[in-house]
Amino acid sequence: xxxxxxxxxxxxxxxxxxxxxxxxxxxxxxxxxxxxxxxxxxxxxxxxxxxxxxxxxxxxxxxxxxxxxxxxxxxxxxxxxxxxxxxxxxxxxxxxxxxxxxxxxxxxxxxxxxxxxxxxxxxxxxxxxxxxxxxxxxxxxxxxxxxxxxxxxxxxxxxxxxxxxxxxxxxxxxxxxxxxxxxxxxxxxxxxxxxxxxxxxxxxxxxxxxxxxxxxxxxxxxxxxxxxxxxxxxxxxxxxxxxxxxxxxxxxx
Amino acid sequence: xxxxxxxxxxxxxxxxxxxxxxxxxxxxxxxxxxxxxxxxxxxxxxxxxxxxxxxxxxxxxxxxxxxxxxxxxxxxxxxxxxxxxxxxxxxxxxxxxxxxxxxxxxxxxxxxxxxxxxxxxxxxxxxxxxxxxxxxxxxxxxxxxxxxxxxxxxxxxxxxxxxxxxxxxxxxxxxxxxxxxxxxxxxxxxxxxxxxxxxxxxxxxxxxxxxxxxxxxxxxxxxxxxxxxxxxxxxxxxxxxxxxxxxxxxxxxxx
Numbered sequence: 335x336x337x338x339x340x341x342x343x344x345x346x347x348x349x350x351x352x353x354x355x356x357x358x359x360x361x362x363x364x365x366x367x368x369x370x371x372x373x374x375x376x377x378x379x380x381x382x383x384x385x386x387x388x389x390x391x392x393x394x395x396x397x398x399x400x401x402x403x404x405x406x407x408x409x410x411x412x413x414x415x416x417x418x419x420x421x422x423x424x425x426x427x428x429x430x431x432x433x434x435x436x437x438x439x440x441x442x443x444x445x446x447x448x449x450x451x452x453x454x455x456x457x458x459x460x461x462x463x464x465x466x467x468x469x470x471x472x473x474x475x476x477x478x479x480x481x482x483x484x485x486x487x488x489x490x491x492x493x494x495x496x497x498x499x500x501x502x503x504x505x506x507x508x509x510x511x512x513x514x515x516x517x518x519x520x521x522x523x524x525x526x527x528x529x530x531x532x533x534x535x536x537x538x539x540x541x542x543x544x545x546x547x548x549x550x551x552x553x554x555x556x557x558x559x560x561x562x563x564x565x566x567x568x569x570x571x572x573x574x575x576x577x578x579x580x581x582x583x584x585x586x587x
Numbered sequence: 588x589x590x591x592x593x594x595x596x597x598x599x600x601x602x603x604x605x606x607x608x609x610x611x612x613x614x615x616x617x618x619x620x621x622x623x624x625x626x627x628x629x630x631x632x633x634x635x636x637x638x639x640x641x642x643x644x645x646x647x648x649x650x651x652x653x654x655x656x657x658x659x660x661x662x663x664x665x666x667x668x669x670x671x672x673x674x675x676x677x678x679x680x681x682x683x684x685x686x687x688x689x690x691x692x693x694x695x696x697x698x699x700x701x702x703x704x705x706x707x708x709x710x711x712x713x714x715x716x717x718x719x720x721x722x723x724x725x726x727x728x729x730x731x732x733x734x735x736x737x738x739x740x741x742x743x744x745x746x747x748x749x750x751x752x753x754x755x756x757x758x759x760x761x762x763x764x765x766x767x768x769x770x771x772x773x774x775x776x777x778x779x780x781x782x783x784x785x786x787x788x789x790x791x792x793x794x795x796x797x798x799x800x801x802x803x804x805x806x807x808x809x810x811x812x813x814x815x816x817x818x819x820x821x822x823x824x825x826x827x828x829x830x831x832x833x834x835x836x837x838x839x840x841x842x
Binding site: 504586 | 649650653654656659660662663666670685686689690713714716717718719720721722723725727728739743786788
């Protein structure tokens, strides 16, 4: 009952105050503490409406109709879809956030450590793509991609993509914290985005073609990464060799 | 029944979005204020005047209350800057060692000792960053190049200049760690006063940063003992290096 009152109070406040009162935006990832879990990203009424709306997406797509049906089913008035100023994009974002946070529960690796980080990354990406299939959203995902590409939604979508990329690398056990931290996350985000778009056009059994597509992209990343890394290493060796040569000639450097 | 207002009659004096209610204005100003305050402050005060809570050396029960967003932001920035600082320190020593060891073989054990301690600090902060999912500074390759150049150029200027460089960098880093330790100890005393538990994570973090701060100040003493003050453009050199360090710390906090 308390949640209904706060919901009603927030809806009664002027529209300009909604961003401050309905803070369901995922905060930027900061110091991750192992002593406490992060608070849930959505408050109870919103989470209830969005999760039941998601069940209507296969039939009605990512639209305000799905939101209204979700509100109706959870026992709220149809007008409660006004809680979501960005409309259907909020439904897309809810799916992205819940799937990202649920990834660690979907796939766990045994502690033996036989799998390399690369293979773990591949498994995590495939698991996340499988989640699109399991929630029944993959048939309507092109609508979601269109919504995410709208100018007003691009910052939030990119933030979610980079958060997913960071989550996948963390779960795969990556511990590097030099400049490769950025390049790894950027390349993984690009690969995942490409695979997700490809998945929406894939008609093969069990999405085998998506898996093959992903393998080709990961192979490309490995090749290019190896080539760039090798070139940088070569340049470093050349510079060191020049300095050592001059030292051997007696130059006091 | 519909009537249309002539367009000329409805001209808002300000863009509509700028017209906030007083309450909305207050909330917006409060959220802006919080992010604008400078988070990390260095302290030149001597470590001897720091509070020494007895809780610091005993294992603590786990916290019931999670860290606030402000505290997490502080730790995020602090650890990022610390990792960047240790990266720079290891690269400075790596660049200084070949010319210095060749010209002054008796300094070899001292340089090796200081380098080993810096390498240990760097490893520790790398582990902390990876464990707590903190992003490293985006200026990483730039700091790599700058630190290597700094170490190489001061070594080329001579032993005293190399020691003066070490003294300048260690003074800045020492003050920086002092500020952090004081801030974290203030948190600890606040928690004690409120009757909250401190938790092992925070306690071990404070102990680690204190130990690292002590070792950095030890390097400072070694540098001064080895004629850092005899360097020829002493004021200019240390002034430039200290300003550069402060700028690098400020940038690493943000980026």
